[in-house]
Amino acid sequence: MLLYVRKDHVVINCYRTVFDLLSIRVFMGEFSFIKWIRKREKRRKDVILGIGDDCAAINVSSDKLCLITTDMLVDGIHFDLKKCTIRDVGRKAVACSISDVAAMGCQATVAVISICFPEHTAEKFARELYEGIWSISDEYNIEIVGGDIISGRSRLCINVTMLGRDEGLKPIRRSGAKGGDVILVTGTLGGSLLGKHLHFEPRLKEGLLLNKHFKIHAMIDISDGLTADLNHILEESSVGAILYEDQIPISGAAVKLSKKTGKTPLYHALSDGEDYELLMTLSKGQANKVLNSVLFEKGMIGRIGEIANGSGIQMMFSNGNIRRIKPHGYEHLKS
Amino acid sequence: MLLYVRKDHVVINCYRTVFDLLSIRVFMGEFSFIKWIRKREKRRKDVILGIGDDCAAINVSSDKLCLITTDMLVDGIHFDLKKCTIRDVGRKAVACSISDVAAMGCQATVAVISICFPEHTAEKFARELYEGIWSISDEYNIEIVGGDIISGRSRLCINVTMLGRDEGLKPIRRSGAKGGDVILVTGTLGGSLLGKHLHFEPRLKEGLLLNKHFKIHAMIDISDGLTADLNHILEESSVGAILYEDQIPISGAAVKLSKKTGKTPLYHALSDGEDYELLMTLSKGQANKVLNSVLFEKGMIGRIGEIANGSGIQMMFSNGNIRRIKPHGYEHLKS
Numbered sequence: 001m002l003l004y005v006r007k008d009h010v011v012i013n014c015y016r017t018v019f020d021l022l023s024i025r026v027f028m029g030e031f032s033f034i035k036w037i038r039k040r041e042k043r044r045k046d047v048i049l050g051i052g053d054d055c056a057a058i059n060v061s062s063d064k065l066c067l068i069t070t071d072m073l074v075d076g077i078h079f080d081l082k083k084c085t086i087r088d089v090g091r092k093a094v095a096c097s098i099s100d101v102a103a104m105g106c107q108a109t110v111a112v113i114s115i116c117f118p119e120h121t122a123e124k125f126a127r128e129l130y131e132g133i134w135s136i137s138d139e140y141n142i143e144i145v146g147g148d149i150i151s152g153r154s155r156l157c158i159n160v161t162m163l164g165r166d167e168g169l170k171p172i173r174r175s176g177a178k179g180g181d182v183i184l185v186t187g188t189l190g191g192s193l194l195g196k197h198l199h200f201e202p203r204l205k206e207g208l209l210l211n212k213h214f215k216i217h218a219m220i221d222i223s224d225g226l227t228a229d230l231n232h233i234l235e236e237s238s239v240g241a242i243l244y245e246d247q248i249p250i251s252g253a254a255v256k257l258s259k260k261t262g263k264t265p266l267y268h269a270l271s272d273g274e275d276y277e278l279l280m281t282l283s284k285g286q287a288n289k290v291l292n293s294v295l296f297e298k299g300m301i302g303r304i305g306e307i308a309n310g311s312g313i314q315m316m317f318s319n320g321n322i323r324r325i326k327p328h329g330y331e332h333l334k335s
Numbered sequence: 336m337l338l339y340v341r342k343d344h345v346v347i348n349c350y351r352t353v354f355d356l357l358s359i360r361v362f363m364g365e366f367s368f369i370k371w372i373r374k375r376e377k378r379r380k381d382v383i384l385g386i387g388d389d390c391a392a393i394n395v396s397s398d399k400l401c402l403i404t405t406d407m408l409v410d411g412i413h414f415d416l417k418k419c420t421i422r423d424v425g426r427k428a429v430a431c432s433i434s435d436v437a438a439m440g441c442q443a444t445v446a447v448i449s450i451c452f453p454e455h456t457a458e459k460f461a462r463e464l465y466e467g468i469w470s471i472s473d474e475y476n477i478e479i480v481g482g483d484i485i486s487g488r489s490r491l492c493i494n495v496t497m498l499g500r501d502e503g504l505k506p507i508r509r510s511g512a513k514g515g516d517v518i519l520v521t522g523t524l525g526g527s528l529l530g531k532h533l534h535f536e537p538r539l540k541e542g543l544l545l546n547k548h549f550k551i552h553a554m555i556d557i558s559d560g561l562t563a564d565l566n567h568i569l570e571e572s573s574v575g576a577i578l579y580e581d582q583i584p585i586s587g588a589a590v591k592l593s594k595k596t597g598k599t600p601l602y603h604a605l606s607d608g609e610d611y612e613l614l615m616t617l618s619k620g621q622a623n624k625v626l627n628s629v630l631f632e633k634g635m636i637g638r639i640g641e642i643a644n645g646s647g648i649q650m651m652f653s654n655g656n657i658r659r660i661k662p663h664g665y666e667h668l669k670s
């Protein structure tokens with residue numbers, strides 16, 4: 001969750017007809033809308049974290065925080081029922097919200113789900129959506145405690161709001177990255193469109209372990225794409241970053257997809273969305289502890305770059321050249 | 336919030352073309368879908384109240400409950416942008432959720448809001464929606480702590496999830512009505528379509544006062560209509576009710592609307608939705624205390640009937656006749 005336009009790369013790359021980038025630019029006026037919203041002053045003392053992170057955090061007793069995140073998924077924007085089952089959609093809707101709690105290094109607990117079914121929806125279809133919702137909520141011990149179900153002349157629309165607990169830990173923000181930090185990422189990246197965007201396992205356990213055993217300065221889940229989400233950390237922290245070309249963990253799916261798209265596997269790893277891996281920054285010492293920890297499978301977390309003073313993202317190519325790159329649009333990426 | 340189909344009477348009565356009652360019946364198979372969902376066993380010990388009330392309640396520390404409710408509003412179903420401003424819609428979306436917290440006798444605190452804007456939405460329009468959201472959230476000291484904003488080829492859709500606090504009180508459920516209870520209601524009823532459905536003040540203060548100073552057995556806010564929402568209390572409490580025809584507080588709007596529709600003002604008071612008044616049951620002694628309390632303006636709360644053993648709703652007409660009535664469909668209502 002973040003109060004801003006989701007520029008879902010899976011959508012942008014592949015369903016361009018249903019999600020018009022131009023319309024966002026026109027509507028959003030270079031994100032001035034979101035800046036305008038964020039200008040509002042905080043009013044309540046019990047709001048510990050408001051807009052700008054994967055979850056907000058509310059003080060619910062002297063020593064307990066309640067995390068909250070909300071995400072809306074609409075047919076034709078976030079999923080395409082011609083290419084997946086309704087059960088997949090139910091699972092994904094819940095998984096995205098779990099991933100937001102994971103990105104704060106906290107524990108997901110309960111959710112409420114609103115659904116607008118297109119009219120004349122068959123009950124069997126509605127039940128299958130719930131089977132998908134329950135398949136993952138059971139797996140992560142999350143209870144669906146309520147919701148709102150409506151029906152009308154509209155596309156299928158699902159909104160999940162998830163609550164979490166701090167478990168005695170401090171939620172990890174996007175804004176804590178410091179110059180000299182190491183950038184780590186879980187898993188491999190790119191090509192989620194070939195299946196992972198529907199079937200990913202949110203890194204809930206990993207987020208909690210990282211928060212409990214290490215000092216993570218900043219963290220986010222990769223929903224918009226590696227460079228786009230890294231850029232969120234950089235902007236919130238007022239720092240820049242250098243990525244190492246030869247350290248980006250390119251997935252098999254990115255390689256496979258690149259053969260269809262004609263783009264490089266690196267392009268897909270850097271800019272595809274919806275891998276829902278965790279991207280974090282921390283001191284060199286802490287990073288080494290994470291990389292050598294027995295808490296994680298070998299190779300499950302890797303170093304991909306460093307935080308630098310300044311702003312924006314630079315890429316250190318394998319030939320040693322360093323070039324500034326933009327968070328989006330790697331069509332012409334050359335070293 | 337309740338996990339079931341909202342049969343919004345404003346919609347049913349007036350926008351029949353956009354919200355097809357038949358489609359709900361077909362889809363829902365006589366509400367078997369909701370029964371099917373509710374059959375799922377509770378899994379978590381910290382879930383104090385799950386599906387079936389206006390809010391769920393989660394135990395967030397040894398002595399604190401977090402209330403949660405969610406509501407989705409879609410253009411053409413819950414509002415008609417041809418007949419109201421976008422600012423009205425923003426206000427209403429938040430007000431409906433506040434009313435859900437009020438119905439539990441608790442305090443509303445923060446909310447997250449997801450919005451899907453139709454593509455090519457102007458930023459001015461989006462800002463006006465937020466002005467409506469803030470106008471009421473400021474009034475009730477509620478902070479909007481986050482959200483999700485998307486844009487695509489879809490109708491305008493807004494989902495509000497609101498959190499609340501128990502304030503050391505026990506949340507009032509729908510399931511506590513007892514035979515012999517008196518039924519009270521706040522305000523006057525019917526004809527909300529003429530304006531109140533957009534501009535109502537949720538009874539947050541009244542709900543808290545009622546919960547703090549009196550022993551309320553069951554409470555609900557009137558969103559679906561007096562008899563429909565009374566029926567929710569009756570079903571959850573396994574009891575019946577008798578309403579007194581001459582005690583139903585008919586609003587001026589109901590009288591006005593009846594001249595347009597040809598239906599009686601009583602019909603509108605019984606079956607129109609979206610008055611967002613509080614409907615409650617409590618013992619005779621407690622009811623007398625409420626009716627004589629200086630906490631409420633004179634005439635702001637009135638007695639409209641009593642809880643009886645059995646099931647369903649009966650009406651005691653002014654001529655003394657008692658007849659069973661259905662929660663919906665008063666076209667042929669005669670004494």
